Structure formats: structure tokens, C-alpha cells
Amino acid sequence: MVARSTRSLLPYILITPPIILVFGLIFFPAAQSFVRTLTGVDGSFSFERYLEFMNDRSSVTSLIFTFQVTFLSLIGLFAICYPLALYLRFSNSRVAYWAQMVALLPLFVPGIMSAYALIRFFRGRGLLETIIYQLSPVLSETYYSPYVKPEGIIIGSIWESIPFTVLVLLAGLRQVESGLIESAQDVGASRWTIFFQIILPLTRRAALIAFCLNFIAIFGSYTIPYLLGPAAPQTLGVLMQRTYQEYAQPLQAETQAVITFAVCALVGLLYVRTVSSQRTGRN
Amino acid sequence: MTTLTLSMRDRLKRYAAREGFGLFALIFLIIFIVLPILTVLLWGFAIRWRFPAVIPTEWGFDFWQETLSRADLRRAFPNSIVLSISVTLLSMVICLPASYAFARMNFRGKQFFLLSFLFTNAFPRLGLYVAIAIIFFRLGLVGTFAGVVIVQLLNTLLLMIWIPTAAFQGVERSLEEAALDVGASRLRVFMQITLPLVFPAVFAAVLLTFVNTFYETYGALLIGAPNVLTIPVIMFPLINNQPIPQYGAILSLVLFAPSVVLLLFANRLLRGGYLTAGFGV
Numbered sequence: 001m002v003a004r005s006t007r008s009l010l011p012y013i014l015i016t017p018p019i020i021l022v023f024g025l026i027f028f029p030a031a032q033s034f035v036r037t038l039t040g041v042d043g044s045f046s047f048e049r050y051l052e053f054m055n056d057r058s059s060v061t062s063l064i065f066t067f068q069v070t071f072l073s074l075i076g077l078f079a080i081c082y083p084l085a086l087y088l089r090f091s092n093s094r095v096a097y098w099a100q101m102v103a104l105l106p107l108f109v110p111g112i113m114s115a116y117a118l119i120r121f122f123r124g125r126g127l128l129e130t131i132i133y134q135l136s137p138v139l140s141e142t143y144y145s146p147y148v149k150p151e152g153i154i155i156g157s158i159w160e161s162i163p164f165t166v167l168v169l170l171a172g173l174r175q176v177e178s179g180l181i182e183s184a185q186d187v188g189a190s191r192w193t194i195f196f197q198i199i200l201p202l203t204r205r206a207a208l209i210a211f212c213l214n215f216i217a218i219f220g221s222y223t224i225p226y227l228l229g230p231a232a233p234q235t236l237g238v239l240m241q242r243t244y245q246e247y248a249q250p251l252q253a254e255t256q257a258v259i260t261f262a263v264c265a266l267v268g269l270l271y272v273r274t275v276s277s278q279r280t281g282r283n
Numbered sequence: 284m285t286t287l288t289l290s291m292r293d294r295l296k297r298y299a300a301r302e303g304f305g306l307f308a309l310i311f312l313i314i315f316i317v318l319p320i321l322t323v324l325l326w327g328f329a330i331r332w333r334f335p336a337v338i339p340t341e342w343g344f345d346f347w348q349e350t351l352s353r354a355d356l357r358r359a360f361p362n363s364i365v366l367s368i369s370v371t372l373l374s375m376v377i378c379l380p381a382s383y384a385f386a387r388m389n390f391r392g393k394q395f396f397l398l399s400f401l402f403t404n405a406f407p408r409l410g411l412y413v414a415i416a417i418i419f420f421r422l423g424l425v426g427t428f429a430g431v432v433i434v435q436l437l438n439t440l441l442l443m444i445w446i447p448t449a450a451f452q453g454v455e456r457s458l459e460e461a462a463l464d465v466g467a468s469r470l471r472v473f474m475q476i477t478l479p480l481v482f483p484a485v486f487a488a489v490l491l492t493f494v495n496t497f498y499e500t501y502g503a504l505l506i507g508a509p510n511v512l513t514i515p516v517i518m519f520p521l522i523n524n525q526p527i528p529q530y531g532a533i534l535s536l537v538l539f540a541p542s543v544v545l546l547l548f549a550n551r552l553l554r555g556g557y558l559t560a561g562f563g564v
Contacts, residue, residue: 014384017377018440025437026402029414095305102312108542110498112515113535116522121319125334133335171559220407237409257410268405276398
């Protein structure tokens with residue numbers, strides 16, 4: 001009897017330490033911050049901290065700017081990665097092998113190093129402008145550097161997210177069986193029909209996972225927007241870090257944090273639901 | 284003769300039609316991804332490099348000594364190493380038994396608890412660390428080594444639980460049972476059958492955890508600074524508005540060193556599908 005009860009407790013004992021970390025350092029702080037941002041100075045329920053955020057022009061600008069940058073990055077990211085992943089899935093050539101190797105490289109580059117690399121490459125008189133100048137000095141006069149501009153954030157976010165997005169999409173595409181496509185070809189389906197009727201629906205989950213995780217990562221990022229983006233407007237990540245450390249206003253930073261949580265929570269729930277439905281479907 | 288050249292041209296055309304997109308993609312990726320990385324490498328060994336020279340006009344190691352003897356790096360380097368090792372070891376101690384439980388034992392709420400680790404990805408990091416910092420401030424953990432270890436540990440959970448869990452699930456039970464039948468002890472079965480089979484996956488998880496922690500920036504920035512500085516954190520001022528580009532380049536290369544090890548195993552990591560398994564794909 002004793003042996004049985006310790007046995008049934010054993011798994012709980014084993015999983016307790018990491019579970020404590022997840023609940024103590026994710027759910028608890030997030031919930032606590034959420035409740036605190038809804039509490040007024042007198043301790044009663046109040047929206048005053050959100051009103052303060054909404055009445056501050058730079059905060060609102062920052063929120064809108066973050067949305068714009070995130071969406072444009074995601075559009076660019078999928079425009080590059082989806083065709084690339086499709087090509088990698090259906091080609092066994094040497095070109096495909098090398099394209100995949102190169103596409104995965106940023107995975108091994110630390111975030112701060114990629115920011116530095118992109119600055120040195122894209123800034124005025126950087127390597128890119130130098131190469132263009134060597135090809136045609138006239139053309140180089142029209143060079144538009146994305147450094148310290150919104151485009152810089154978009155390029156940097158895309159650069160960092162390519163490997164993960166390609167991997168996830170490729171994993172999704174691998175689940176599309178070649179036999180399925182061949183039999184569709186046999187009955188005379190066109191390339192477009194195969195793409196829209198078979199491949200796209202079957203890779204929806206992978207695309208959703210890639211969308212969600214990239215959205216959260218780009219929406220809340222700091223390194224790339226801080227180093228590659230303009231001084232104004234700032235993204236929420238940069239604003240939050242400034243508010244917390246430079247202006248030493250942890251409460252205002254907390255409000256900004258909870259607002260990013262609220263935005264990302266919707267996307268995060270979609271992610272968790274997508275993965276969990278996939279797993280229970282598999283078991 | 285003409286038929287031969289025609290067929291050659293035909294073949295070339297067919298090759299271009301088939302690989303046209305691939306070649307275009309490869310060239311784009313080389314310009315977009317490889318050239319920026321190459322720029323860092325060139326700056327790391329450049330003494331003089333002015334526009335419009337495509338490569339540095341003067342090469343040398345002069346800036347290495349200058350950079351490596353900087354006081355901030357001398358403080359940050361040991362911090363980064365000790366932090367990454369402690370976080371990786373702690374993560375193994377906490378997560379590996381848990382992943383064994385998730386893979387091998389049946390208990391209530393198993394799916395729920397396993398999925399709860401996904402939430403480490405569902406929150407924007409910086410925002411979460413602001414919320415954590417407010418709690419840590421009251422606990423006196425802001426600016427301490429322990430504080431940074433705890434936040435960085437949070438980052439490792441998903442990888443260190445999901446990858447080994449999948450590996451433990453993949454071990455054929457019949458192999459272990461056969462060994463038990465012929466009289467091997469449970470410990471011996473675990474050491475000689477289970478462990479060797481899960482070793483590649485666990486090794487991948489450990490390697491990824493170490494490298495990720497070495498690069499971790501936001502936790503170290505918000506919780507550690509200004510007392511506990513790591514290499515990524517001291518790089519911000521060296522990249523922003525720094526008139527000497529070599530500092531940033533050399534520190535980037537120092538930071539990149541563990542990645543070279545990871546790159547050596549890259550093929551195996553990818554083939555095992557470990558990288559995406561850590562995200563629930």
C-alpha cells in the first residue's frame with residue numbers, strides 16, 4: 001500500500017521543480033502584473049494606468065509602430081520562406097542543399113552579432129554600398145540605407161527569423177506525402193490545384209506555428225529595433241527597456257509589458273492550441 | 284556538331300528551368316545572409332578599411348589584444364561562462380528526471396503539465412522579465428548572479444524537457460524488457476540500454492541549452508545589469524555609436540566561438556529533428 005502511493009506520487013515529485021518555475025515565473029508574475037495594472041492608487045479597481053498609457057502620445061505611437069513593423073516583417077518573412085521551403089521540399093539537387101545550409105546559418109549567430117553584422121553591411125558606405133559602388137558609382141549614389149530606419153528593423157527581424165521559419169515550414173511540408181501529390185498529378189491536377197488544394201491546407205498548422213512564434217518574438221524584441229531602428233518612433237520593446245532602466249519608472253514599464261502580454265496572449269493561445277491539437281491528434 | 288550543341292543548350296535550358304528558382308534563391312541568400320557575416324569576419328582582422336575598398340587595406344591582430352584586455356570584457360567573460368555552465372547543469376538536474384516521468388509514467392494532468400512549458404514561448408521575453416524584475420526587486424534578486432540564473436533557467440525548460448521526453452518515448456520497451464527477463468538489474472538496463480539510446484537527443488538538448496544561454500541577452504540585461512554583466516550586454520554600447528568598429532567585430536567573433544562547435548554537429552541536430560521538436564512542431 002505504501003509502495004503504491006509513493007509510486008503514484010513519484011511522477012509529481014519529478015515534475016515539480018520545472019513546473020514551479022513555469023508557474024512561479026510566468027503565470028504568477030504575469031497575473032500579478034495584470035491585477036496591479038488594474039488597481040488604482042487608492043487600491044480599488046481602476047483603468048487609470050491604461051488611461052495614462054493611452055493619453056501619452058509617444059506610447060500610443062510606439063504601440064502602432066510595433067504592430068506595423070511586426071506585420072511587415074511577417075509578410076516579408078513568409079514571402080521569402082514559403083517559396084524557399086517549397087523548393088527545398090521538392091528538390092534534391094546540390095543547389096537545394098546549399099540553399100538550405102545558408103538559410104539556416106542565422107540560427108547559429110547570436111542576436112547581438114547579427115545586429116552588428118547587418119549594421120556593418122547595410123549602413124551608408126557599408127559593404128553593400130561598397131560593392132554597388134564598385135559595380136557602378138552612379139548607381140551607388142541612389143543607395144538607400146535602411147540603418148536607423150523602420151526598414152532596418154524589418155530587415156533584421158526577417159534575417160533572424162528565416163532559419164526557424166524555414167525549418168518549421170519544411171517540417172510541415174515533409175508531412176505532405178509525395179504519393180498524394182503524385183496521384184493528384186496522375187488524375188491531371190495542375191500545379192496550382194495541387195498547391196491550393198493539397199499543400200496549402202496540409203501545411204496550415206506549421207504555418208500557424210511559425211506565424212505565432214515569430215509574431216511574439218518580433219513584437220516583443222529589443223536587440224534588433226534598438227540597434228537597427230530609428231530613435232523615434234520606438235518599438236514597445238525598446239520603450240519598455242528605456243522606461244524601466246533609463247527613466248526608472250517600473251510601473252509604467254509594467255503597463256507597457258501587460259499591453260504586450262495582452263496582444264501576444266491571443267497569438268500565444270493560438271500557438272498552444274495548434275500544438276496541443278496536433279499532439280492529441282497524433283496520439 | 285550542331286545537334287550536339289543544340290542538345291547541350293537544351294540541357295542547359297532545362298537545368299535553368301528546373302534550378303532557376305534554386306539558383307536565384309541561393310544567390311539571394313548568399314548576399315543577404317553570408318555577406319553580412321563575412322563583414323564581421325573582415326572587420327575582426329582589419330586595421331584599416333575605408334570606403335570604397337571592398338576588403339580591408341591593412342590586416343592584423345592589433346585590435347585583438349586591445350579588445351581582449353578591456354576591463355569590461357575581463358569581467359563579463361567569466362560571468363558568461365560560469366552562468367552558462369551553471370544554468371545548463373541546473374537545467375539538466377531539474378528537467379531530465381521530469382522528462383523521464385513525462386515519457387514513461389502515467390499520471391493525471393500529464394498532457395496539461397507537458398503543454399504548460401509551451402507558455403515559456405507564448406510571452407514576449409522582455410515584458411515577462413519586467414514583470415519578474417518587479418518581484419525580484421522585492422526579493423533582492425535584481426543585480427545578483429542567482430537572479431540571472433533563475434530567469435535564464437526559465438528559457439531552457441522547453442528544450443530540455445521536450446527533446447529528452449521525445450527521446451525517452453522513442454526507446455523500445457521490448458529491448459529493456461528482454462534485458463530484464465535475462466536477469467539484468469533495473470539500474471543496469473537503464474545505464475546500458477536506455478541511456479545510450481537517448482544520449483544523442485540529450486546531448487543535443489544540452490548543447491543547445493548551453494549556446495542559447497551563452498547568447499541570452501534580455502534576462503541578463505534587465506535582471507543582471509549593472510552588477511552581473513555578460514558578453515552580449517557589454518556589446519550594446521560597443522556597437523552603438525562606437526567609432527572603432529573592430530571592438531564589436533572581435534567580441535562578436537568571441538561570442539560566436541561556441542556556435543562553431545554547434546555547427547560541427549549541425550547536420551546531426553537537423554537530421555534528428557531536435558531543433559523543431561523543441562518548439563512543438
